[in-house]
């Protein structure tokens with residue numbers, strides 16, 4: 001994978017300023033199924049390896065601010081009929097340690113439809129682009 005030059009640096013959707021690159025780990029430090037919580041750009045970030053693909057989430061739950069990335073990583077539990085359930089997408093869901101809200105690590109979105117709640121909250125976790133370059137995991141923010 002080639003390195004993006006400063007002139008072709010990634011940009012944030014909220015700003016036209018080039019994103020900063022933060023080397024946060026070597027690839028071998030985060031094998032498939034593992035995660036590492038790092039500090040980058042003054043923020044705590046959870047970097048996950050799901051089947052060889054890296055994903056980075058802000059380590060702050062949008063509900064009440066718990067360290068989301070310290071939560072258990074689980075499969076998605078689905079039910080197609082009463083009394084039965086199945087596990088899907090093993091290792092792709094993080095459950096907040098405080099009140100058990102669950103988020104999709106790949107998208108940062110809450111699993112449960114927020115419209116089902118009586119009070120609305122911000123239900124998307126800030127997510128960052130991640131690349132792998134020369135054996136290092138790079139978070140762009």
Ligand code: FES
Nearest residue numbers: 061063064096099
């Ligand atoms: S702080 Fe995460 S679910 Fe409440």
